[in-house]
Amino acid sequence: MIPAHVAIIMDGNGRWAKQKSLPRILGHKQGVKTVKNIVKAASGLGIRVLTLYAFSTENWKRPQSEIEALFSLLSFFIRKESKELNGLGVCLRILGDLSKFPENIKTEIENVCKITSKNTGLLLNIALNYGARQELIRAFGEMLKQGVKNPTQGIVSSFLYTAGQPDPDLLIRTSGEFRVSNFLLWQIAYSEIYVTDKLWPDFTKQDLEDAILEFQKRERRFGGL
Numbered sequence: 001m002i003p004a005h006v007a008i009i010m011d012g013n014g015r016w017a018k019q020k021s022l023p024r025i026l027g028h029k030q031g032v033k034t035v036k037n038i039v040k041a042a043s044g045l046g047i048r049v050l051t052l053y054a055f056s057t058e059n060w061k062r063p064q065s066e067i068e069a070l071f072s073l074l075s076f077f078i079r080k081e082s083k084e085l086n087g088l089g090v091c092l093r094i095l096g097d098l099s100k101f102p103e104n105i106k107t108e109i110e111n112v113c114k115i116t117s118k119n120t121g122l123l124l125n126i127a128l129n130y131g132a133r134q135e136l137i138r139a140f141g142e143m144l145k146q147g148v149k150n151p152t153q154g155i156v157s158s159f160l161y162t163a164g165q166p167d168p169d170l171l172i173r174t175s176g177e178f179r180v181s182n183f184l185l186w187q188i189a190y191s192e193i194y195v196t197d198k199l200w201p202d203f204t205k206q207d208l209e210d211a212i213l214e215f216q217k218r219e220r221r222f223g224g225l
């Protein structure tokens with residue numbers, strides 16, 4: 001079975017650049033190319049939801065120059081690829097807090113989300129300025145505001161950025177790091193985790209297929225027998 005929802009921690013852009021004695025930002029540039037390929041591949045494989053971790057709430061600790069370069073690459077990708085994404089029937093959503101973004105970029109990203117919102121192909125979530133703890137705090141705040149007295153798992157889920165979506169079946173992390181780095185803490189409760197040493201800029205459709213093959217061999221028990 002093809003996993004309905006695949007989430008990816010796209011890590012290793014900096015190491016890829018370092019290996020080639022290039023500035024880190026060229027690693028991010030190459031990483032964006034991988035994003036394009038993997039979105040196409042996921043769409044072709046019949047994955048329903050693809051979630052890509054692009055910028056965490058902790059990534060603000062990086063040098064300002066890298067942050068600016070990353071944002072301009074990401075917003076350029078979203079705006080430039082909007083036609084192609086639309087052509088593929090992709091529906092784009094952003095997980096995270098866009099309020100810190102420059103107004104014009106925010107509006108353009110929101111426009112692409114709006115334009116593609118009726119598409120019925122791959123649902124592409126890009127996690128931008130995303131942190132799972134912040135997402136949960138925001139959800140709890142909203143629940144209080146709305147007077148939720150008896151929260152259930154379903155109610156909590158419905159207050160997250162991923163409301164209405166299935167939880168990830170498969171969580172992939174590139175670059176060999178065995179940690180979650182504040183990604184989808186609630187949603188990955190029963191996700192199968194796959195870590196590959198491949199650096200994100202080198203990650204290919206074949207690597208995605210290998211991860212899915214490995215996923216298909218796993219026995220998911222969800223706490224049962």
Ligand code: IPE
Pocket residue numbers: 010011012013014015016054055056059070175
């Ligand atoms: C992943 O690559 C992209 C982001 C976190 C924005 P990194 O920039 O973390 O690359 P490494 O981990 O330094 O190799």
Ligand code: IPE
Pocket residue numbers: 009010011012053054055056059177179181
């Ligand atoms: C996780 O990668 C965040 C993204 C991929 C956007 P990091 O490179 O920021 O994670 P750590 O610092 O190694 O945990």
Ligand code: MG
Pocket residue numbers: 011012013
């Ligand atoms: Mg990293």
